[in-house]
Amino acid sequence: MEWQPDEATLDLIRHLALQNSYQYDGKGQAGSVISRIMGSRADLRQHGKHIAPLVGQEVAKANALAKSEGIEKIRTILETEAPDLLERKVQTRREGLPELPNLEGRKPILRFAPNPNGPLSFGHSRGLVINGQYAKELDGELILRFDDTDTTVKPPMLEAYDSIPKQQEWLCGFAAHRIVIASERMQHYHDYAEKMIQGGFGYVCTCSAESFREFRVSMKECPCRNNGIEQNLEKWKMMNDPEGFKPGDAVLRVKTDMTLKNPALRDWPAARIQTNPHPRVGNIWRVWPLLDFQSAVEDYLQGVTHIIRGKDLMDSTRKQTLLYEHFGWQYPETIYWGRVKVHEFGAFSTSQMKRDIAEGVYADWDDPRLPTLSALSRRGIQAESLRSFWIELGLTQKDIAVPLSTLYSHNTKAIDPNAPRLAFVRDAFPITLQGEFPRTGEISSHSDTKMPTRKYSIDEGVWIEEEDSGKPIRLKDLCDIDEHGMVESIDRSDKRSVVHWVAGGKPSTLTIASGQELNVVEGILEDNSYKVGTIVQLERIGYAILEENGLLMVHD
Numbered sequence: 001m002e003w004q005p006d007e008a009t010l011d012l013i014r015h016l017a018l019q020n021s022y023q024y025d026g027k028g029q030a031g032s033v034i035s036r037i038m039g040s041r042a043d044l045r046q047h048g049k050h051i052a053p054l055v056g057q058e059v060a061k062a063n064a065l066a067k068s069e070g071i072e073k074i075r076t077i078l079e080t081e082a083p084d085l086l087e088r089k090v091q092t093r094r095e096g097l098p099e100l101p102n103l104e105g106r107k108p109i110l111r112f113a114p115n116p117n118g119p120l121s122f123g124h125s126r127g128l129v130i131n132g133q134y135a136k137e138l139d140g141e142l143i144l145r146f147d148d149t150d151t152t153v154k155p156p157m158l159e160a161y162d163s164i165p166k167q168q169e170w171l172c173g174f175a176a177h178r179i180v181i182a183s184e185r186m187q188h189y190h191d192y193a194e195k196m197i198q199g200g201f202g203y204v205c206t207c208s209a210e211s212f213r214e215f216r217v218s219m220k221e222c223p224c225r226n227n228g229i230e231q232n233l234e235k236w237k238m239m240n241d242p243e244g245f246k247p248g249d250a251v252l253r254v255k256t257d258m259t260l261k262n263p264a265l266r267d268w269p270a271a272r273i274q275t276n277p278h279p280r281v282g283n284i285w286r287v288w289p290l291l292d293f294q295s296a297v298e299d300y301l302q303g304v305t306h307i308i309r310g311k312d313l314m315d316s317t318r319k320q321t322l323l324y325e326h327f328g329w330q331y332p333e334t335i336y337w338g339r340v341k342v343h344e345f346g347a348f349s350t351s352q353m354k355r356d357i358a359e360g361v362y363a364d365w366d367d368p369r370l371p372t373l374s375a376l377s378r379r380g381i382q383a384e385s386l387r388s389f390w391i392e393l394g395l396t397q398k399d400i401a402v403p404l405s406t407l408y409s410h411n412t413k414a415i416d417p418n419a420p421r422l423a424f425v426r427d428a429f430p431i432t433l434q435g436e437f438p439r440t441g442e443i444s445s446h447s448d449t450k451m452p453t454r455k456y457s458i459d460e461g462v463w464i465e466e467e468d469s470g471k472p473i474r475l476k477d478l479c480d481i482d483e484h485g486m487v488e489s490i491d492r493s494d495k496r497s498v499v500h501w502v503a504g505g506k507p508s509t510l511t512i513a514s515g516q517e518l519n520v521v522e523g524i525l526e527d528n529s530y531k532v533g534t535i536v537q538l539e540r541i542g543y544a545i546l547e548e549n550g551l552l553m554v555h556d
């Protein structure tokens, strides 16, 4: 009698077909389903010729279902009938970045949350690039959130509210899907603070910082901890009342457990009194959330699915998870990265830069010595270079040190195809040419021959760099001369050094940022009609960007 599959086998075939179709976005393939069946059920191998057509039918049905009702329909079926098969979902392959864990078919909602106490710097670019890249590739959303509720230690800077969204768009190549400004959402934080008190897991603590520290170290509860809800609401009112508590007199705490192993998690502070006016909302509010509380509530309100943060913020995750448990919320998936240290950018902090600019040490935020995004962009570092730099480094949890030259090599790839060559002669030294040579001509601007050539016209002489004078040299693409400027050969005749030169030209400067130095080199720049902002490749020097008042070095 002909072999007949039993019900369990038919289910297995159907489920694996659905799974395969789901894994490959509605393009399941019978072949791989057959090998999985044969791999897991040795007893079926002898019935291959009966199994194959059944698999073919089921895969076709699954693919058709995906097409007519969407891939999520398949997911729903599997969820009820064979949930264990869902975990093998293959995600779209992505260069450099690992897959986002537990996406579960959702579109990811990610956030980048700078403190607008200054403009964005190189260090911020990582969070923007990585979050932005995931949002873009997985068709999710990127939230740009201003965490601006600290008016005391890191007060917000008004200009940053304008510059940060522009820099985000420049860097990511698209505008954030949502912009959230925490200081405009204070009512929410107050509501949740009150809910916390009413739920019995928040209390107002009037202990001094010092005495609470002692309670925390000795794992003892402070006297405020067991106050009733009514009493806490009363004290909460006093925190908000200008006639009530003063800054430092009282804080709102999240009730966790004073015996937790990690002292930082023990009844951590959620809100405090600040009386310095906020540059955007002034003195409307008196009680301000601390970052861990504000960020936790906002992530919940915005439906953030994934948080990517430094591993130094693991305690924040732990604190916030305890808060989420109180509220009965599901904490976002969290991914950590280690520190990336770029030595040249190591020593800068936003507040120090702010002071230095005020004191005139730096001209402004885009001073080429600074690691701000405005300085990097002014210096000709391209957004795509920063993107490929960070994506290539990926999300390792290891702390790593990377030389700045790595970023520069990404940038070279980005700028070289469009950077015409140009000559800039430092310490220009005039040399009169004698003899026969082509007095007018064209020189190539780039190895890409589609770029227009440079035309030259020589009356008497050319400029060369002083250190090239007084010896036989070859003027690049022109002729060999002796130490007096006598033309010896049009073709290259020996191995003398090839030097660049300028005929005509005009005085210019090349500014080079080197550590804390800003060196200005004077010279003669070849005549050209390139616009301000064009990146050129200076012969023998490197890439430079044309500015209003001269050249600014990009890198070599």
Ligand SMILES: [Zn+2]
Pocket (backbone or CB within 6 Å): 204, 205, 206, 207, 212, 222, 223, 224, 225
């Ligand atoms: Zn207390």
